[in-house]
Amino acid sequence: MxxxxxxxxxxxxxxxxxxxxxxxxxxxxxxxxxxxxxxxxxxxxxxxxxxxxxxxxxxxxxxxxxxxxxxxxxxxxxxxxxxxxxxxxxxxxxxxxxxxxxxxxxxxxxxxxxxxxxxxxxxxxxxxxxxxxxxxxxxxxxxxxxxxxxxxxxLRATDAVPLSEMTGMASTSFLPAEKRARVMANLAKVAFAANYRCAAHEYRTFAAGHLHYLMYNRLMPWDHLAGTLISQEAGAYAARFDGSAYEPRHLDGGLLIAPDSESWHMLRRKVFVV
Structure with a gap:
């Protein structure tokens, strides 16, 4: 139906x-x-x-x-x-x-x-x-x-660029301390990393083509369902850290969004090694 x-x-x-x-x-x-x-x-x-x-x-x-x-x-x-x-x-x-x-x-x-x-x-x-x-x-x-x-x-997500030219938003607050330290060190590999403390505006900025990645660890549905769909409909690639699709029932497993699958896998392998 x-x-x-x-x-x-x-x-x-x-x-x-x-x-x-x-x-x-x-x-x-x-x-x-x-x-x-x-x-x-x-x-x-x-x-x-x-x-x-x-x-x-x-x-x-x-x-x-x-x-x-x-x-x-x-x-x-x-x-x-x-x-x-x-x-x-x-x-x-x-x-x-x-x-x-x-x-x-x-x-x-x-x-x-x-x-x-x-x-x-x-x-x-x-x-x-x-x-x-x-x-x-x-x-x-x-x-x-x-x-x-x-x-x-x-809205259309931005085109892929090399890792060193990527700009984006990473919410590291809910990562365990050891993993947070590793990710924050790895963020030196990209051009820019920030956090608005507002997923609504982070998703808006990404879907409008102004960012190359978004990363979140805690997945409360009111924070991420709308923005993930909007990002995907803008042409982006989204998946949990293990590569599986993000679904409304998921409350953990992390979330990474990038312009395409190749960019996603590069970020997952070289930056968000959680």
């Missing part, structure tokens, strides 16, 4: 949530509006929780009957995440990706949603509340940037 998605309605819902709950709180969080979850760099704000409630309330009209899995919902009910693998239809939402930046007043954060049908990611949306535009994709239909009263532009 083919699941019909109104991706524009999904995108509009994310932008509505940002207008109602996120932008008004940016650089206006009060005392007690920011709390830690698992560590000092894992934060949640009133804006995260309010935006997720807003999106959840509107989702029945967009995807009737879909299982709703939001980052903050899972924080409150961890068992919810285990339902994703069995769901016929699910929507996975990160109400604010880049909460650390948001709480610090840095305008580099996004709102993300992915649609999963029968264990496969079939649609993804990343909304930039500050730029008021989207990158989005449906499986088999390409990746696009749209919004902000500008015409839609098809």
């Amino acid at each position: 083919t699941t019909r998605i109104d991706i524009n309605a999904l995108a509009f819902l994310l932008s509505e949530a940002a207008e109602a709950e996120i932008r008004p709180r940016f650089r206006a969080l009060g005392e007690g509006d920011v709390r830690t979850k698992t560590s000092a760099i894992d934060l949640v704000t009133e804006a995260d929780e309010a935006a997720e409630r807003y999106i959840r309330a509107g989702m029945e009209a967009v995807l009737p009957g879909a299982l709703f899995i939001g980052e903050e919902s899972v924080a409150a009910e961890p068992a919810l995440l285990s339902k994703l693998a069995q769901a016929d239809l699910a929507v996975i939402v990160d109400p604010i990706d880049g909460t650390f930046n948001f709480a610090a007043g840095v305008p580099l954060f996004g709102v993300m949603a992915a649609v999963v049908s029968g264990g496969e990611t079939i649609a993804g949306v990343i909304y930039d509340p500050m730029g008021d535009d989207f990158v989005l994709a449906e499986k088999g239909a390409g990746a696009w940037q749209t919004g902000g009263n500008r015409p839609a532009v098809r």
